Amino acid sequence: MKFDIVTIFPAMIEQPLAAGIIGRAIERGTLQVKVRDLRDFTTDRHRVVDDVPYGGGPGMVLKPEPLFRALDAIEAERGRPGAVALMSPQGARFTQVAAQRLSRFDHIVLLCGRYEGVDERVANALVTDEISIGDYVLSGGEPAALVVIDATVRLIPGALGSETSATTESFSDGLLDYPHYTRPPEFEGMRVPEVLLTGHHGEIARWRSEAAQEKTKRNRPDLLKKNEL
Numbered sequence: 001m002k003f004d005i006v007t008i009f010p011a012m013i014e015q016p017l018a019a020g021i022i023g024r025a026i027e028r029g030t031l032q033v034k035v036r037d038l039r040d041f042t043t044d045r046h047r048v049v050d051d052v053p054y055g056g057g058p059g060m061v062l063k064p065e066p067l068f069r070a071l072d073a074i075e076a077e078r079g080r081p082g083a084v085a086l087m088s089p090q091g092a093r094f095t096q097v098a099a100q101r102l103s104r105f106d107h108i109v110l111l112c113g114r115y116e117g118v119d120e121r122v123a124n125a126l127v128t129d130e131i132s133i134g135d136y137v138l139s140g141g142e143p144a145a146l147v148v149i150d151a152t153v154r155l156i157p158g159a160l161g162s163e164t165s166a167t168t169e170s171f172s173d174g175l176l177d178y179p180h181y182t183r184p185p186e187f188e189g190m191r192v193p194e195v196l197l198t199g200h201h202g203e204i205a206r207w208r209s210e211a212a213q214e215k216t217k218r219n220r221p222d223l224l225k226k227n228e229l
C-alpha cells in the first residue's frame with residue numbers, strides 16, 4: 001500500500017511514522033509513504049501557500065494552485081490514486097468502517113488542511129473523501145493524517161499480525177474491549193479478578209463479556225444505544 005501526504009509541516013509526519021508497527025511495515029516494504037512539502041509546489045519566490053479569505057474574516061486559507069500542482073505531480077509519478085482524502089474539521093467522521101474501506105485501496109493521497117481552511121475548489125475538484133477524526137480543533141490536519149494511516153495500515157493483512165488481533169478488538173462487535181491483566185496476580189494490594197486465574201474458559205468468557213458491557217455503559221453509552229438498534 002502507498003500513501004502520499006501533502007503538508008506544510010513534513011517533520012510532523014516523518015518522525016512518528018518511523019516508529020512502531022508503521023515503521024516496520026515501511027522497512028519491510030509492505031507500506032510506502034512519501035511526505036511532500038506543499039511549498040515545493042509553489043511557483044513564487046517566497047513559496048507562499050496561503051492567502052486572505054474572500055469575503056473577509058480572520059485567518060488565512062490554503063491557496064488552490066499548490067495543492068492542484070501537488071496532485072498533478074503525484075499522479076504523474078504514481079498514477080491516479082484510489083482516494084484523495086482531505087483532513088478537515090468539516091469532514092465526515094473517521095470510523096473503523098471508514099478505515100476498512102480505505103484499507104482496500106492500493107494508493108491513497110492525504111491532504112493536510114490548516115485550521116483556518118482550504119480553498120473549497122480543492123474539496124470540489126480533487127477530493128474524494130473529506131475526513132474529520134473528531135469534534136475538536138486541531139491547528140492542522142497532520143495529527144489526523146497519522147491517525148488515518150495507523151488505523152488503515154494495521155488492517156492490511158500481514159502488516160500487524162492482523163489476522164488474530166484486528167478482529168477481536170474494540171469496535172469489531174460494537175462494544176469496548178474487556179479489561180486486561182497480566183502478572184503479578186497482586187500488585188500493591190490490587191488483585192487480578194480471581195476468575196481469570198482459574199483456567200475456566202467458559203467463566204472467563206462470561207466475565208469478559210459482562211466487564212466489556214459495564215465499561216461501555218460507563219465510558220461510551222452511545223455505543224450501547226447503537227447496538228440496540
Ligand code: JB8
Binds near residue numbers: 087113114116137140
Ligand atoms: C484544522 O478534527 B479533525 C481535523 C481538525 C482540523 C484539521 C484537520 C482535521 C485542520 N483542524 O479531524
